[in-house]
Amino acid sequence: MPDEAPATIADAYKAAFRGHPAGVAVITAEGPDGPTGLTASSVASVAIDPPVLVFSLSTNSGSAGVVLGAPVFVVHLVDSLGVALAKRFAATGSPAADDPIWGTLPSGDRYLPSAASALRCRPLSTTPIGSSTVVVAEVLDIVVGLERGEPLVYHNREFHSLTDRSRLS
Numbered sequence: 415m416p417d418e419a420p421a422t423i424a425d426a427y428k429a430a431f432r433g434h435p436a437g438v439a440v441i442t443a444e445g446p447d448g449p450t451g452l453t454a455s456s457v458a459s460v461a462i463d464p465p466v467l468v469f470s471l472s473t474n475s476g477s478a479g480v481v482l483g484a485p486v487f488v489v490h491l492v493d494s495l496g497v498a499l500a501k502r503f504a505a506t507g508s509p510a511a512d513d514p515i516w517g518t519l520p521s522g523d524r525y526l527p528s529a530a531s532a533l534r535c536r537p538l539s540t541t542p543i544g545s546s547t548v549v550v551a552e553v554l555d556i557v558v559g560l561e562r563g564e565p566l567v568y569h570n571r572e573f574h575s576l577t578d579r580s581r582l583s
Contacts, residue, residue, distance in 0.1 A: 495563035
């Protein structure tokens, strides 16, 4: 017997996207109380020249509010070696400024050196849509980590490493 149909379109929408895997990123910015961040699964590439990416945030308070108000932020692409990092920033509260998790980019911005890649960005536009805000940002600098794990996806409310064991053509 098939599962019951979701009661509302919002429930159906959530169910549909729970079954759609997405990449994992941690977005950080400097706030009045130090660095903060959050885990996001909505980051996508938009253009290469100039390099532009897009993501959405579901609230304007807490870490999301700091990111939305920052002139510069860092989008960290996370691989399987960074699951603990993704989980840490998915929880409320960010590591303190003196936590060894943070490094400093040549620009002076703090970043997470253990991430697979760090993309220092400036916002080009923000568009509120319902309870979310869509951010389009230009990538200013990129640091690619030396150690690379397997690709990481968020699927059905869990993190999964993705290994290409059988190639589909």
